Amino acid sequence: MYFVYEIEFFSNKSYFSDLISAFARQEQMQVDVIQSNDKIVMIFDQENEQIEKFLNGMKDVLPASLFLGKGKHYFLDEKPSALPVTKVNLPVNIAPCPTCQKEMFDVSSRRYYYPFTSCNHCGTQHPFLDRYPYDRTHTVMKFLIPCSHCQEEAKSNVLRLDYPLISCIECGVSIRMLDKESEHLALNKGDFRKLFEVSGRAIAAGKNVLMKTAHGYRKFFKPTVEYSPAKSILLMADANGLNTHLMMITQEFNALLSIERPLLRVATKSDDLKAIYGSSVQVKYPDDGMTILLAREIMNAGLQYISYVECNADEEADFLVDFDLPIKKQKDMKLFINQDKKLFVSGERIVFPTVVENSKNLVSIAHDLACVKTDNLSIIDSLEVFDSVQSDMLYVLEDEAFEGGHSNEHRFSQWNASMLSVIAEHDKVGQKAIGVHFDGTLNFLYYNGKEVMNVVPSIPFESDNLWEKISTLREGSDRLVVNYKKAYPEVFERLDNLAGDMDIFEVTAIVLGLENESLEGISAQALSFLGKGGLQVDTRVKDNRFDNYAFLTSIMSYQLGGVENNLMCYSIYESFGDYIGEIVPQLIEKSKAKIITLTGETFANQSLYGRIQRTLGQYNPLMNKNFPIGKENAVYGALYL
The missing domain is CATH 3.30.420.40 (ATPase, nucleotide binding domain)
Known part of the structure; x- marks a missing residue:
């Protein structure tokens, strides 16, 4: 007899199931973790008395996820056979998991107020990727030598075993703060904490701070009726303020606080926000280490929210918070929610990179994304992270500024590939459709x-x-x-x-x-x-x-x-x-x-x-499930032209 616990998980992303497996190794729990397209299944030997303790312990380790659904349990007389799964190491671009966030706010940790804290299953990894395959030598972290503590941790910590981006304050990325008169470099725990504290107080006092984050440069400020740029995004620093200032359904609340941290348009509720933004506003919950630490200091300064605009490094600001490592910014993912229906609208983060089936030896390119075959797997990611590859065919979106010089190159239209992306996702290839x-x-x-x-x-x-x-x-x-x-x-x-x-x-x-x-x-x-x-x-x-x-x-x-x-x-x-x-x-x-x-x-x-x-x-x-309903689905649909 076997005890089976099943969780709905509507994604092909593996960071959630991998985290469960890592936690099981940490707790020395014998469990088979199997993921399919719409669920994660955990199979236990019923005689194991530690099952209840293990399942309760997962609550402190697993993050909220917008892909997560209901759970259920049942018993089986025979153990189901698991199909072999080919795994590829892809860098994620999500918020830190609960364990990593605890480290960031634990003064005894080597990562206290260290904004680049992450593990194999969370954090902003993709911005530091140089090219595939994803290992340290192919990231911008290759210039930093892990300290002895990190080297030992990469061998012993189940969450960071051989983790490509392992680092801490002692050996990791330095950040600095500049104003018009001076420069302050963060070298230790106190410096890192002070830098974010000064930034938070400056914004609360009406100043603006230009900060380099893993998602590019953002100019943070306190929004007012007099100053709220049209494309500014509301950053809700305090989760308790969500229901105070915004009018949301439960699904929107859960999505904003999920580890994926999508961008969501939400109706305003408080008079203050209505006066600034009108009836609705684009909202984010802190989504990377830099923003999470800033949000904590914003709350300490007495604010529940601030705003930001995405901008370039040369944007005028009262203060600049910066670091030297180059990053590859992904476009933020907009999410649309209608009752229980969730749709990715446009963007790259969360969805890409991803592995897809591709029986043909072809490369497709659309909107600076490419589907490339590597080691018998096809990965969709930013064009710039792939080296040159050999293929029988090249499909390029019409009007895309790309000159491949391939002898068998074809141009395709957006509407053509977009429709085929839905047809393929729902296994309807070959069936007539409107x-x-x-x-x-x-x-x-x-x-x-x-x-x-x-x-x-x-x-x-x-x-x-x-x-x-x-x-x-x-x-x-x-x-x-x-x-x-x-x-x-x-x-x-x-x-x-x-x-x-x-x-x-x-x-x-x-x-x-x-x-x-x-x-x-x-x-x-x-x-x-x-x-x-x-x-x-x-x-x-x-x-x-x-x-x-x-x-x-x-x-x-x-x-x-x-x-x-x-x-x-x-x-x-x-x-x-x-x-x-x-x-x-x-x-x-x-x-x-x-x-x-x-x-x-x-x-x-x-x-x-x-x-x-x-x-x-x-x-x-039918609409796209795992891909945006907007233009970015074309790179996948082109595989079925």
Whole structure:
């Protein structure tokens, strides 16, 4: 008889199961730990009296994870056979685990206030990777020689056995703080603590601090009504302040505090935050050693939150906190939550690097990510961490600035690879499907089991000569242009002099006068609408094709009629939802397909997502599970072209 404890874990990432295995070795517990695509299974000999103690002990070792679900236990007469699993050592980029965080705040530890504290199963490892394979000689840590304590620990500590990035204050990365007059170098525990303490007090006093973190340079400041840049991110230093200042469902709260630390747009609750950010704000919980230590000192200075903007090293600031090692910054991962549904929207951190199946000898490249075969495994990661490789084929995203010089090179479109990424993730390759790709432009696709076709493409949008295109759209459009110029002369002039290619949502944000001139700005406004129904925005013209200019004309007409921005933005998404809900059933009937895929980060909006669930919910549309629904899924989908 065997005792089995099973935990839902909806990811192919192994850091959670590896941590369980390490803890078992530490506690000398005999247990088989098996991970599949959606769960982690622990199999014990029932006669072991230490099982309950072991399971209770795991609570102090295991972190919260956004991939984690429910647990259950049961008994088996026979021990199930474990399938052999090929493992590859990939660097993670998550927050420190509970054990590592305890060290950072234990004054007796060699890592007291040391921001680069991590172990085999946690921390910001990927930023220090130089190239594969992932070992110390291929990281920027190769320049630092571990002290005798770290060398011994790499042999004896189950969490850091042969850990490539092992270091401490004695042998690790030095940090320094500069102002306009002096420089302070942290060399010991007291120095490290003092540096973060001074930084926290400076921010509380209204100064700003430019800090190099494992996620790049961030400029931290105390947000006010007078100073809150459009793309600033709220850093909630105190977990107790989350429910005080933000209006969240349980799933959002758990996701923010998970070890993955995603970026989440959340509704504001307190009057202070509403006055600064409006109805919603992008929120983070401290996600690397530098930010975690700063957050502790922010709390000691009496604040529950601060803000930051991502920036370059030459950004003006009152203080600079820096270190000399180069890092490879990953784009932060935006997460979208609708009840129990979690979707990665865009970014690299958390999702990449990852191992995928790839039966072909090909390399795919998209958005500076590459899928490369190494030692019979295919890894998706940043292009710059791979050495040159040999392959039979090279697939490159169209418009990607990459010259491979391969004799068998193919260019592919975003919508094509995005749809195939969902098809492949759900094991539907070869089955007919209808796809909707909505990422700046809206396209309706058909997959016949062999290739993807764009059957209802958008009418191309060009932002130059905008007024000429609008005035000739239909009868009466010229009068709209005249009236709009009188009512909004500054906006009219700006639209008359647009430079470069801009997508429809950037132009729409300008029309509405939003501070954040992007899809993100429109989405934030839509979230602030508390009504039950919107207006019908024109989303198509002849042949059921979406026309960007008709769309803009409709918005301008409502604007002239005095419609508020939040209602307008809500109506935009609601109208798109109705349009999609009308076209897809027509395509299903014509093609007899039974599968629907949805791709593109535009779907990460509560108004649109909710409308799609009402109009297409009966078809159970499929979306990416382990990859972003936005552009980064293309590097995986290209493997199935």
